[in-house]
Amino acid sequence: MASPSNERRQFLGLLPLPERRFLADALRTETVGGVLLLGAAVIALIWANVWPHAYETVRGLTFGPSAPLHLDLPLEAWAQDGLLTIFFFVAGIELKREFVAGELRTPSAALLPVVAAACGVALPAVLYTVVNAVGDGHPAGWAIPTATDIAFALGVLAVVGSHLPSALRAFLLTLAVVDDLIAILIIAVFYSTGITFWALGAAFAGLVLFWFLHRRGVGRWWLMVPLGVAVWALMHESGVHATVAGVAMGLILRCHREEGEEHSPGERIEHLVRPLSAGFAVPVFALFAAGVPVSGKVLGEVFTEAAPLGVVIGLLVGKSVGIFGGTWLAARYTRATLNPQLTWSDMFALSTVAGIGFTVSLLISDLAFVDDPHLAELCKEAVLVGSLTCAVVGTLLLKRRNRYYRQLCEEEDRDSDGDGIPDVYQRQG
Template identity: 50%
Template sequence: MPRPTASWPFRPTARYSRNLAEALRTETVGGIIMLAATIAALIWANTPWSDAYERLRSYEISPEWLHLEHMDLQHWASGGLLALFFFMAGLELREELTHGELRDPRDAALPVIAAVSGVVFPALVFLMVSAGVDGALRGWAVPTATDIAFALAVLAVTFSSCPAPLRAFLLTLAVVDDLIAITIIALFYSGSLNLLPLLAGVALIAVYGVLQARGVRSPWIYAPVALLAWYCVQRSGIHATVAGVALGMLTSSREPPDGRPTNAERADHVLRPFSAGFAVPVFAFLSAGVALGGAALTGVLQDRVALGVIAGLVIGKFVGVLGGAWTAVRLGLATLGEELRWREIAGVAMLAGVGFTVSLLIGGLAYPDPAQFERVTTAVLIASVLASAAAAVTFRRRVRERAREDATN
């Protein structure tokens, strides 16, 4: 007898629902803090004291005994603080695989296909717009990422009454998107490999995984192993955020027999507020300060690389996510279920164009030239504003429609 077609959303466990609600609350608040940090950076960078901002983010902290060369504050934020952000992404992925939508391939079909399509289409749009520009190919992955904190903040403000499955769909979409992003960074944006530190980093990550599998619970054992693993991966030439997501995915979500929180839940409870409330906002503050004068904006509009980023995030993400979800349903791989509507999925598809954190990270790796990186950063900001505005309009209309439906019923 054939298995029934997957119906999305699935019915989550009570424990997963509780953890999901807590995560969504923290990420929403974190998105608001990140927005404030971004605005502060933009204001400072466009005042007569902009030189002080540049000196701050280019201030080097590179102790010789660590053998970490040319590490200014901006690099510490992207390679260090964002490693914690990706550790949280690894935890989320592990949770989804163990208790969430990704535990059953049939349940996972809708958000996974939407996420993969939402990576492919922005890259294709970017390549079409920037074709023929010298060095443009390096940035093909810039418009492929979705910023979960920023997106959840917009969703909370514009559609606070949205059904819980829609938030879960957005979170799952972003988790898969983050996994694809870290794979892209590892494969395409790493430097020349230094074999010995790489082997040491892999060994330390394996030790971390073995300790988790054996049920060790003390954070005083895990913290030094994780820090040494991060250091070795950073020295190896592979971007250190890869270590973060690997450690997160290896953190145990196995429930103890006495009912205590799992290692993953404990790590999430302690580290998520720091990640969402400090690490990501600091990275945003040190990365988003770009000039917004007439000349700077004219430069962006005349740069086909920057235009490719805008088009990829605003158009490519929308077409990719919505088209991927529609295709999954059309082919019988999944169904929306009774609680979701296509207009709501369309709003999420628009919201997926808020790239920000990971887009800025990839932009810095792809374009080391400061002038080009500044134009790409400005393009990411413009695209994120446009995507947020389009999603907000869609969600506000949906709020009014739901109110009329409730009044009729």
């Protein structure tokens, strides 16, 4: 009999029951958020194409104090820099939790989603760069097709893959968490300009104070929320993208449980803030970011201009092949083995769905082409085209396996004695 150290770890096997319950709650919120996100994107497209003047007027409304931190911003910028900070705050908590309690807490378990996410970022960037090098295009947009939109992807799964095994859904969520970390680093390093060091130093001091108060057990919202807003405003003034402040504060929160705690502070705060992020912040951002003109001429430019074409190819080919290839390589050359109930065709279908890039891709489109609004709009159009194509292809691939997924989920959820613990976990015990 093989020793425990030599046993192969099952990849996408049954999750521990507490982790399964936590993920079920998180996925439920993100799935609803995905539906709202889709609705907001549709409204934005209709509004921008039927009443374009009204859309641009509302999006350009400016308000906020001009001194001392230059926060007199248009509504579009408030949605982009302000509301998305809530989204990245939740992403920061997710990252911290994954590192201390989730799939990323051990190197062997973390290797698969980390390699898959890294390949799913690298290949789209390479394909975009190649297309733009050949077509004499614009290399600055290389990061646009690198991000997976977890809310949108889970919204698709809710419609067509409602009976996916929990481990497969958890893999998508973990993959997106790592993907978000890479996207955050890309934004901070490549899309921050004109650094104002006094503001950056003050923002860092605010983060240190936030850490100190949190470690001292100070959790009063009327103190921590204003402090968080001040850190965000200083980060915005510093020239580093303001959403980085949200990630930093999320990473500061304690996500491990101490003796006598049912939930850690990070878990409690994430439970409170996640519905605000998925149900309000991200859909409102989409409302003011996804309104791009749709016409035969514009769609023609998407497939003839190098930059938007690189985005479409990056999402459709780069993300799906990169994620699937990275997963296969990690499983092939590590001790992980695929759950025998699943097939590699399931993984390819999931990888295709992960090619849905929306929220962060729209954000990077604006950041990459801040001096060329027309090209930014074309790249946003390309994000919509590429994401829609990935959704359709992923739907077709997943749909044929949904009956089999239903049987797996029924087996996972069966609770014959009604004690709240699925039978499969009791059989393991």
